[in-house]
Amino acid sequence: MASPSEPTVPASYCSSLQTDLTTHVGAAPRAVVHASEWAKVIAGEPVEINPSIGHGFKVMTVDEYTALWKRNDDFPDCLACGGMNTKEHHFVQTWCRGLRRWESETLCLDCHMFSWRSYADPDFATPEEHEKALWESMLIEQAEKNRVEGRA
Structure with missing residues (x-):
């Protein structure tokens, strides 16, 4: 954590890039x-x-x-x-x-x-994309559960 005398520098949009531009x-x-x-x-x-x-x-x-x-x-x-x-x-x-x-x-x-x-x-997703992925994973999980239980 920064000391009180050192100002906190906000993250820059172009620093610490994880992949190429x-x-x-x-x-x-x-x-x-x-x-x-x-x-x-x-x-x-x-x-x-x-x-x-x-x-x-x-x-x-x-x-x-x-x-x-x-x-x-x-x-x-x-x-x-x-x-x-x-x-x-x-x-x-x-x-x-x-x-x-x-x-x-x-x-x-x-x-x-x-x-x-x-x-x-690399893992960036908009809120809409994130929510869609969560719902899709829940649907797949439920379908697998139904298949195992013989309800599908």
């Missing part, structure tokens, strides 16, 4: 969240302006479109060119029963390639 590099985003807008930006078509800065549609440059995206300091490098000029447009993490699953996608502003990284602890 899943990675993917592509010219289009793998995450659905900006896929159609990205195609429009690259084609020079108007895209909807972020409601926090205005309204309507506008033809935007890549820099304008990504202006509100933040850098992921845990994974700052581009998997395609190795550049460090990246911004994250998609991040999702789920923690359940002490296990985690997460995914992150960044855009390199130098080569315009998307870098996808995802991870899941």
Whole structure:
């Protein structure tokens, strides 16, 4: 246990990984969240302006479109060119029963390639998956019990 003078550092989503990361590099985003807008930006078509800065549609440059995206300091490098000029447009993490699953996608502003990284602890299951497995094991157990007792 940490002493009172030492602050407790919360577990990081990307520390103490038990398996390898899943990675993917592509010219289009793998995450659905900006896929159609990205195609429009690259084609020079108007895209909807972020409601926090205005309204309507506008033809935007890549820099304008990504202006509100933040850098992921845990994974700052581009998997395609190795550049460090990246911004994250998609991040999702789920923690359940002490296990985690997460995914992150960044855009390199130098080569315009998307870098996808995802991870899941080996025994990770959502609450729904966990409950389903429990019920299925109970059904199998009951069916076996019925078979042994000759009731099936």
